[in-house]
Amino acid sequence: MQRFPCPFCGPRPETEFHFMGEAGKIRPKTTQAISDAEWATYLHSQRNEKGTVREVWMHLTCGEMFIMIRDSVTMEVLGTETLRKDAS
Amino acid sequence: MGAYSAWSVFKEGLRDGRGWRQAWRTPTPKKHYDVVIIGGGGHGLATAYYLTKNHGITNVAVIEKGWLGGGNTGRNTTVIRSNYFYPESAALYDLSVQLYEGLSKDLNYNVMFSQRGNLVLAYSEHEMEMAARQYNAMRLNGIDAELLGPNEVRKMAPILDFSDTARYPIHGGVNQPRAGTGRHDAVAWGFARAADQAGVDIIQNCEVQGFVMEGGRCVGVETSKGEIGAGVVGAAVAGHSSVIADLAGYDLPITSYCLQAFVSEPLKPILDTVVISPAFGTYVSQSDKGGLVIGGGLDRVPSYAQRGNMPVQEAVLGGLVEMMPALAKVKLLRHWGGIVDVTPDSSPIIGPSGVDGIYLNCGWGTGGFKAIPAGGYLLAHCLATGEHHEISKPFNRSRFETGQLVDESAASGIPH
Numbered sequence: 468m469q470r471f472p473c474p475f476c477g478p479r480p481e482t483e484f485h486f487m488g489e490a491g492k493i494r495p496k497t498t499q500a501i502s503d504a505e506w507a508t509y510l511h512s513q514r515n516e517k518g519t520v521r522e523v524w525m526h527l528t529c530g531e532m533f534i535m536i537r538d539s540v541t542m543e544v545l546g547t548e549t550l551r552k553d554a555s
Numbered sequence: 556m557g558a559y560s561a562w563s564v565f566k567e568g569l570r571d572g573r574g575w576r577q578a579w580r581t582p583t584p585k586k587h588y589d590v591v592i593i594g595g596g597g598h599g600l601a602t603a604y605y606l607t608k609n610h611g612i613t614n615v616a617v618i619e620k621g622w623l624g625g626g627n628t629g630r631n632t633t634v635i636r637s638n639y640f641y642p643e644s645a646a647l648y649d650l651s652v653q654l655y656e657g658l659s660k661d662l663n664y665n666v667m668f669s670q671r672g673n674l675v676l677a678y679s680e681h682e683m684e685m686a687a688r689q690y691n692a693m694r695l696n697g698i699d700a701e702l703l704g705p706n707e708v709r710k711m712a713p714i715l716d717f718s719d720t721a722r723y724p725i726h727g728g729v730n731q732p733r734a735g736t737g738r739h740d741a742v743a744w745g746f747a748r749a750a751d752q753a754g755v756d757i758i759q760n761c762e763v764q765g766f767v768m769e770g771g772r773c774v775g776v777e778t779s780k781g782e783i784g785a786g787v788v789g790a791a792v793a794g795h796s797s798v799i800a801d802l803a804g805y806d807l808p809i810t811s812y813c814l815q816a817f818v819s820e821p822l823k824p825i826l827d828t829v830v831i832s833p834a835f836g837t838y839v840s841q842s843d844k845g846g847l848v849i850g851g852g853l854d855r856v857p858s859y860a861q862r863g864n865m866p867v868q869e870a871v872l873g874g875l876v877e878m879m880p881a882l883a884k885v886k887l888l889r890h891w892g893g894i895v896d897v898t899p900d901s902s903p904i905i906g907p908s909g910v911d912g913i914y915l916n917c918g919w920g921t922g923g924f925k926a927i928p929a930g931g932y933l934l935a936h937c938l939a940t941g942e943h944h945e946i947s948k949p950f951n952r953s954r955f956e957t958g959q960l961v962d963e964s965a966a967s968g969i970p971h
Contacts, residue, residue: 468865482866486857507956511808511899515797517859539811540859 473526474533474547483528489514490521490534519545558663578744579751584758587784588616590938591776593763593799595619597628597739597924598791598916600746600757601931602938604662607753609932610939615755616785617747618778620762624743627793630861630893631924632816632850634829634840636673636734637698640689643949643961644902645696647929650946652733654928664745666737667843672828673734674703674711676878678723682834686729693731701730714825714879722877723834736829736840736848742927766803766913773803773912788913789938791930794859794894796917805909807917808899808955813854813892814921815863817872820886821845835874846888849875853897853921863892895920899955901964905933905947914938915952 470478495501495509514520517539524535534548557563567574590606592599595617606612619625635655637648654661655668677683686702693700701707704727709717715725747757758780767775767782775784790799800807822845831838839849851871854863868890876883898904898918903926908915916934919926933947943951949961 481856481864486855503956507808508806511955512806513797513808513810514801515807515810515857516801517795517798517811520857522857539857542856542858542860542864 469542471524471526471535471544472547473529473531474549475531476526476529479526479528483526485525485527487523487525487532490523523550559665578748579757582756582758584616584618584756584761584778584780584783587775587786588756589614589786590616590789591783591785591787592617592789592791593776594626594791594793595623595743595747595757595759596626596791596793597624597742597746597927598793598919598930598934599789600624600743600750601927602789602791602916602934603750603755603757603931604746604753605932605935606939607750607755609935612939613754615750616783617750617755617757618761618763618776618783619757619759620779622759623747623757624740627893627895627923628739628743628927630816630891631739632838632840632848633736633739633842633924634673634734634838634850635668635737635925636731636829637925638673638675638689638693638700638729638731638734639696639698639963640692641961641963642696644963645693645698646946647903647933647950648926649696649698650932651926651929654932655737656733658742658745658928662745662749664741664748666741666745668735668737669843670733670735671840672711672730672732674708674728674730674828674830676708676715676728676830676832676834677726678832678834679726683726686727690729693729699731699733701732703728703730711828712826712830714881715830716878716880718880730828734829736842737924739924742924746927746931763799763802766910771911773910785912787938789916789934790908790913791916791934793917793919793923794896796896796915800908803908803910803913805913807904808952809896809904809918810857811859811894812856812897813858813860813863814895815851815854815867815871815890815892817849817868817890818842818888819847819849819882820888822847822885825881830878832874832878835877837871837874837878839875839878847882847885853895854892859894861892861894863890895923897921900960900962902961903930903950904952905930906937906943906951909952
């Protein structure tokens with residue numbers, strides 16, 4: 468079993484994590500008119516890269532979401548980043 | 556190259572097989588083809604074959620970065636079925652089953668399609684109700700189906716756990732008698748040989764590295780063996796669909812995952828049908844060599860690594876042992892993974908890519924093998940006429956924009 472590093476809890480078994488989606492997708496502003504194509508792209512299109520990927524994952528046991536950078540071919544984890552900003 | 560037959564096998568047997576010739580050529584690519592197909596798996600080769608057979612287009616190249624059938628065509632669990640819920644899917648997958656039924660004769664190559672049935676098990680009252688719903692949907696779609704009680708299931712597959720101590724007793728199931736298994740490599744090789752004989756150039760070890768564009772239209776591909784001009788391009792590259800899309804400049808609603816499969820040591824005949832349990836997330840059949848061919852759900856991590864991870868192995872094999880406790884001590888012989896292209900509605904994408912001159916056959920997810928003849932048949936129709944066949948119309952990529960999805964993820968047996 469592979470271990471993924473939660474930036475809050477440290478390395479934990481991969482079954483504790485859930486893939487949420489690709490990082491960097493921005494929801495179109497729904498206060499303005501959005502074309503069907505734009506909305507469909509936001510909902511469904513994926514970069515689905517071969518190689519280095521930036522993804523949002525959730526550590527189910529602590530409930531925190533974070534960014535994981537990994538290689539989709541070798542499955543090596545290259546780093547993680549918290550999504551939380553420092554309160555200060 | 557003569558036709559294969561019982562007589563030719565006998566004749567060659569008498570002279571040590573010296574008369575056999577290679578089944579297809581290894582040509583150097585021409586400067587230009589009417590149609591270039593990317594991907595020398597089942598779908599790509601079938602597309603080439605049906606272009607020659609149905610449309611009389613023979614100036615065709617199939618470009619494969621590795622070797623024929625080295626991707627998912629050689630990595631699947633060989634199940635062929637059309638027990639789908641929605642009429643659109645049933646029409647698509649049953650076209651495939653019908654083509655498979657005549658394929659060995661059509662290709663003059665034994666693809667060993669064995670219509671041994673596909674039995675979806677129900678382990679609770681609720682699952683039994685869903686089984687009845689599935690049965691009704693199939694009958695309405697014109698697909699053969701049988702709703703079975705526990706005794707009938709026992710007759711079909713006595714190796715299942717019918718003991719009093721079974722944790723989950725079997726309530727019944729739905730069988731599709733015309734479903735079954737085929738010989739996956741033979742499907743690739745048969746299509747390759749028949750296409751080659753009709754004049755198609757199959758170019759292996761040739762990777763597509765870019766597209767040649769002219770006035771917004773794709774007019775060729777750049778490959779590791781140089782530039783090849785194309786009247787029109789078809790892409791049938793399964794798990795690598797997004798990689799090709801990125802090179803050509805269109806986007807796709809696809810996520811690539813690893814799907815694992817397993818085969819056990821050879822056993823005496825214990826199972827002469829395909830059994831699948833949605834509750835356990837496991838399905839199994841027995842090959843002609845005696846090995847149990849076992850499959851299950853997807854890995855949970857998006858991946859281009861053609862190998863799986865442990866948690867899914869545990870779930871699939873645990874499910875198998877729960878279904879058939881007699882197999883607990885059977886050893887595995889091999890285990891492998893393939894990269895599948897999963898769409899939001901678990902239905903394929905066939906038709907225009909969004910870039911002029913490039914057509915798609917992708918998004919089959921976990922069930923591409925069963926669809927090979929239909930996928931080839933329908934993509935060939937698109938490439939030859941520029942228009943959809945009636946059956947492939949609902950699978951155009953525009954459905955993600957209109958919202959008219961063919962959502963088989965909720966209707967199929969195994970979680971996608």
